[in-house]
Amino acid sequence: MSATHRLAAEGLTLAYGERAVIEDLDLAVPHGRITAIVGANACGKSTLLRSMSRLLAPRGGQVVLDGRSVHRLPAKELARTLGLLPQSPIAPEGITVADLVGRGRHPHQGMFSRWKREDDVAVAAALEATQTTELAERAVDELSGGQRQRVWIAMALAQQTDVLLLDEPTTFLDVSHQIEVLDLLTDLNRTRGTTVVMVLHDLNMAARYADHLVALAGGRVHAAGAPDHVLTEETVRAVFGLECRVVVDPTSGRPLMLPIGRHHMTAPAEALAAGEPIS
Amino acid sequence: MTAVVTPPPSSVDAVARYRVRRAARRRLVITVLAVLVVVVFAASLMIGRTFYPPGDVIRVVLGQEVPGATFTVGRLRLPRAVLAVVAGLSFGLAGVTFQTMLRNALASPDVIGITSGAGAAAVFAIVFLGWSGTAVSVTAILAALGVALVMYGLAFTDGVVGTRLILIGIGIAAMGRSVTSYVLSEAGAWDFAEALRWLTGSLNGSTWEATVPALVALVVLAPVLLALTRQLSALQLGDDTASALGIRVDRTRVLAIVAAVGLLAFATAACGPIAFVSFLAGPIAARIVGPNGSLLVPAALVGALLVLVADLVGQFALGSRFPVGVVTGVLGAPYLIYLIVRTNRAGGSL
Numbered sequence A: 001m002s003a004t005h006r007l008a009a010e011g012l013t014l015a016y017g018e019r020a021v022i023e024d025l026d027l028a029v030p031h032g033r034i035t036a037i038v039g040a041n042a043c044g045k046s047t048l049l050r051s052m053s054r055l056l057a058p059r060g061g062q063v064v065l066d067g068r069s070v071h072r073l074p075a076k077e078l079a080r081t082l083g084l085l086p087q088s089p090i091a092p093e094g095i096t097v098a099d100l101v102g103r104g105r106h107p108h109q110g111m112f113s114r115w116k117r118e119d120d121v122a123v124a125a126a127l128e129a130t131q132t133t134e135l136a137e138r139a140v141d142e143l144s145g146g147q148r149q150r151v152w153i154a155m156a157l158a159q160q161t162d163v164l165l166l167d168e169p170t171t172f173l174d175v176s177h178q179i180e181v182l183d184l185l186t187d188l189n190r191t192r193g194t195t196v197v198m199v200l201h202d203l204n205m206a207a208r209y210a211d212h213l214v215a216l217a218g219g220r221v222h223a224a225g226a227p228d229h230v231l232t233e234e235t236v237r238a239v240f241g242l243e244c245r246v247v248v249d250p251t252s253g254r255p256l257m258l259p260i261g262r263h264h265m266t267a268p269a270e271a272l273a274a275g276e277p278i279s
Numbered sequence B: 001m002t003a004v005v006t007p008p009p010s011s012v013d014a015v016a017r018y019r020v021r022r023a024a025r026r027r028l029v030i031t032v033l034a035v036l037v038v039v040v041f042a043a044s045l046m047i048g049r050t051f052y053p054p055g056d057v058i059r060v061v062l063g064q065e066v067p068g069a070t071f072t073v074g075r076l077r078l079p080r081a082v083l084a085v086v087a088g089l090s091f092g093l094a095g096v097t098f099q100t101m102l103r104n105a106l107a108s109p110d111v112i113g114i115t116s117g118a119g120a121a122a123v124f125a126i127v128f129l130g131w132s133g134t135a136v137s138v139t140a141i142l143a144a145l146g147v148a149l150v151m152y153g154l155a156f157t158d159g160v161v162g163t164r165l166i167l168i169g170i171g172i173a174a175m176g177r178s179v180t181s182y183v184l185s186e187a188g189a190w191d192f193a194e195a196l197r198w199l200t201g202s203l204n205g206s207t208w209e210a211t212v213p214a215l216v217a218l219v220v221l222a223p224v225l226l227a228l229t230r231q232l233s234a235l236q237l238g239d240d241t242a243s244a245l246g247i248r249v250d251r252t253r254v255l256a257i258v259a260a261v262g263l264l265a266f267a268t269a270a271c272g273p274i275a276f277v278s279f280l281a282g283p284i285a286a287r288i289v290g291p292n293g294s295l296l297v298p299a300a301l302v303g304a305l306l307v308l309v310a311d312l313v314g315q316f317a318l319g320s321r322f323p324v325g326v327v328t329g330v331l332g333a334p335y336l337i338y339l340i341v342r343t344n345r346a347g348g349s350l
Helices: A045-052 A075-079 A097-108 A117-129 A145-158 A175-192 A203-209 A233-240 A269-273 B009-046 B054-061 B069-102 B114-127 B134-155 B163-186 B192-200 B208-227 B229-235 B239-244 B249-271 B277-289 B296-317 B324-345
Strands: A007-016 A019-029 A034-039 A060-065 A082-085 A163-167 A195-199 A212-217 A220-225 A244-248 A255-259
Touching: A007 A045, A019 A045, A019 A060, A019 A220, A034 A045, A034 A175, A034 A203, A045 A163, A045 A195, A075 A082, A075 A097, A082 A145, A082 B239, A097 A117, A097 A145, A097 B009, A097 B229, A117 A145, A117 A175, A117 B009, A145 A163, A145 A175, A163 A175, A175 A195, A175 A203, A203 A255, A212 A233, A220 A233, A233 A244, B009 B054, B009 B069, B009 B277, B009 B296, B054 B069, B069 B208, B069 B229, B069 B249, B069 B277, B069 B296, B114 B134, B114 B163, B114 B192, B114 B249, B134 B163, B134 B208, B134 B249, B163 B192, B192 B324, B208 B229, B208 B249, B208 B296, B229 B239, B229 B249, B239 B249, B277 B296, B277 B324, B296 B324
Parallel strands: A034 A195, A034 A212, A082 A163, A163 A195
Antiparallel strands: A007 A019, A007 A060, A212 A220, A244 A255
């Protein structure tokens, strides 16, 4: 088992200039579980994630890892416990997969220390876990979107952190690659006990893959808990301002959200919203 | 971490072999470049209006008296060749540092105005204030740091280098050059060659007095940048990723900028802003090294080679003598145009 880590936001306020994005937010990340953060556009999901990995200093409150504020921890020490995959990481022109994944070893290396066997082992393990071993010598910019995202996850894995934060890891992927990436993260969580925290756009994917679902609205946590409890018609209405039906996904048993629009409805929207059965 | 998935030994070995192969390839390239620098350096001591064989040159370098050669090689060619190497290393290293840090080949200090800022300040100090030596170097450094600071303030919103930084930089570079031109036009007594030194860079009339400060700066500042190699590689992945890898992004960037600007300013104060060496060294090194690790050392060597070869070409290969900066300028301008055209085709994002 990996060491138990307690990651939490306490009374966190985040702002860009004068505009507060997150206000007085409390959030505890359950250890060893998959947490998904959802919410409307510009509700502060990514901002929250950035602050949890100390990319953004809080205006008030703090992010605490194992009882210490992340903004006070030494940079490398934090980077050995907590990894982050940003939304659009930049691959230098021509860099190969093995080289990119190897850069994940930085927090484990001293300024002049030589590359060690354990670094090679970590890189090989990361490539194996993401099924990118075959791609090791290819240039990252020649890969497909799904492959590239797996390579970035491999880099974060080579960092060997017990907590992994991901900002919309599936955004630019088609549906089969989305499932591939989310399955991979679930594997990591189950086999290594890695605590995963991700911002997701797709509510249904979030409900399917998360153990713990956090819905943000108005800079605060609107609801948090098991997907069954969080993904409800009331929550979607409050968080997204959208009428919907929530049914049980026959393939996963998790809640599945069916949005109600103005067109292509089998019954009038009001009737559907009122809960009449779907024919 | 526990419950670690142990990879098969064969795949660990494959990773290790690939890494060793890349490192070997990198070492080979660096060795070949270093040998070439030494060979061209030696050649530039021998070649001239009078040819001196290697034996004479070595005896002069060792401090022995050789009639004729002691003056020609020891007093004329040696300072010039040493300054060529020092300036080339400095320009190459500083250029590739900026290009790596800002993730853009166009963001080299000679395109974005830092070099021309240093040059304008140096020529101003010499012509209007009558300064020389260290005072000129210090003025050049302050001006270059000032320009870098202005750029930092105007364009570093989130570490991503947009078209804005390049355009502001090209504007600042033009201002620097026009200040230089104005100052030179006021200094009527200056001859053409001396004026060209401050417009495009020249090694004509190199002396030890001019060379030594640049050499000292190189010895002090190059190790600072080399120690930042890994941090700069991480910065290439974007500020967020670098920060997540435990890099202190702002500290690294400030340290790298100060060291690179120092190198540039001292070299510029010695021989003028030799055109496009900073700009060309990194991309040429990238072509030669391939995706095999940091470009800092290879780009520095390419820079030295560029200046040495361009100076030989400028002195002897053409009908009349041209300063080194004219030759590197002729090489660099087409590449600059090519990059800008390519950037435009790619949709305008630099």
